[in-house]
Amino acid sequence: MHGAPVVPRRLPSLAALRAFEAAARHLSAKRAAQELSVSATAISHQVRQLEESLGVALFVRKPRQLLLTREGSLLLPVLTEALDNMAAVVTRLRAPTTRQAVTLSTTPAVAMRWLLPWVCVLRDQHPTLDLSIHATHEPVSLDGVTTDMAIRYGSGEWPALVAEKLFDNVFVPVCSPALGLRDPAGLARVPLIHFAPRNAQSVPAGWSEWLKLLRAESGEAFPAALAQMDSNAGLAFSDETHAIAAVLAGQGVALMSQALVADELASGRLVQPFGPEMAADAFYLVYPRQRADDPHILAVRTWVMWLRDRYRSGEPLQCSEQYL
Numbered sequence: 001m002h003g004a005p006v007v008p009r010r011l012p013s014l015a016a017l018r019a020f021e022a023a024a025r026h027l028s029a030k031r032a033a034q035e036l037s038v039s040a041t042a043i044s045h046q047v048r049q050l051e052e053s054l055g056v057a058l059f060v061r062k063p064r065q066l067l068l069t070r071e072g073s074l075l076l077p078v079l080t081e082a083l084d085n086m087a088a089v090v091t092r093l094r095a096p097t098t099r100q101a102v103t104l105s106t107t108p109a110v111a112m113r114w115l116l117p118w119v120c121v122l123r124d125q126h127p128t129l130d131l132s133i134h135a136t137h138e139p140v141s142l143d144g145v146t147t148d149m150a151i152r153y154g155s156g157e158w159p160a161l162v163a164e165k166l167f168d169n170v171f172v173p174v175c176s177p178a179l180g181l182r183d184p185a186g187l188a189r190v191p192l193i194h195f196a197p198r199n200a201q202s203v204p205a206g207w208s209e210w211l212k213l214l215r216a217e218s219g220e221a222f223p224a225a226l227a228q229m230d231s232n233a234g235l236a237f238s239d240e241t242h243a244i245a246a247v248l249a250g251q252g253v254a255l256m257s258q259a260l261v262a263d264e265l266a267s268g269r270l271v272q273p274f275g276p277e278m279a280a281d282a283f284y285l286v287y288p289r290q291r292a293d294d295p296h297i298l299a300v301r302t303w304v305m306w307l308r309d310r311y312r313s314g315e316p317l318q319c320s321e322q323y324l
Contacts, residue, residue: 012050012053012054013049016047016049016050017050018036019032019042019050020047020076020079021083023047023066024066027065027068029044029047056069058071081136084134088132088134088146100130101129101130101132102129102131102296102297102299103131103134104149104300105133105135105146105149108135108137108239108240108241109241109244109257109260111135112135113241113260114259114260115304119131121303122303139152142286144291148287148296149287150287151283151285152286153169153280153283153284154281154282154284156282158286161286161288161289162289163285164286164301166283166308168259168279169257169259169279169282170257170258171258171278172255172258172275173187173255173272173273174247174254174264174265174271174272175250175252176247176248176249177270178250179250179252179253181273182274183223183273184218185223186273188223188226190252191234191235192233192234192235193234193235193236193246193247193253194236194243195254196238205278206231208231210255210278211226213276214276217275234252244256244261244264248264253273258277262311285304287301
């Protein structure tokens with residue numbers, strides 16, 4: 001019995017797509033050429049061919065500057081994710097059979113601030129296990145090809161997945177003590193810092209939601225200075241780690257996950273000048289139920305849970321000397 005006819009994919013050349021993705025990511029044909037080891041002329045030629053193939057302009061070209069058009073902005077994140085996934089699978093196929101690889105997906109901030117400082121501990125215990133960390137704000141398929149495991153925020157209820165709670169996700173206003181903020185009314189005189197990831201389906205918390213909570217808790221005591229304040233004004237970053245860096249630099253006040261800035265709050269580099277605290281979805285370690293006994297999944301799971309327990313207890317972490 002014959003199935004439905006296969007419709008061939010109508011795609012431009014891979015070389016042209018790679019050239020555009022690199023040029024769009026760098027907003028520079030010269031830097032894209034350096035990355036791909038070709039000439040800037042070749043990059044420009046490939047991008048022109050792609051634009052002709054699609055029938056749309058992907059760049060606004062200015063002297064010594066490239067800007068993405070609306071169409072280019074739509075194409076870039078899709079291409080970047082596709083090329084990253086292809087590269088990850090190719091890397092896995094090329095890996096020596098004596099080594100094992102596990103890909104763990106999580107948000108960029110959790111990856112940088114919670115996991116990366118202590119990858120050395122996992123390496124100490126499992127020297128032949130290669131951990132690949134996939135940083136994204138979007139849920140990805142835990143199919144063993146794209147990723148194997150993930151740290152996600154949510155309800156903890158995902159069909160066919162084991163979900164183990166790591167930490168609560170409580171958002172609080174934080175800023176440099178140099179700003180001298182003492183009460184919510186002071187928000188009217190300092191820039192608000194926003195975390196707004198591109199193409200994300202959801203954001204854990206925002207200033208407009210926090211102000212609604214403040215109004216509900218304050219009642220008639222709600223600061224008059226905030227009544228006409230634009231909760232969308234200020235500085236916006238698509239990467240949460242950049243938003244944290246801006247807060248540390250005294251550029252404004254941000255609504256941050258308490259767990260991700262715990263070290264800065266403990267050291268006094270950041271302060272939580274006032275409340276209220278706003279609860280959001282907790283973070284969970286998740287992996288396919290049918291792979292719960294996979295020794296490589298278990299190795300990463302043990303490391304993540306050990307890390308969680310040490311953070312909860314405040315016990316100092318230490319890697320072996322060869323990684324310090």
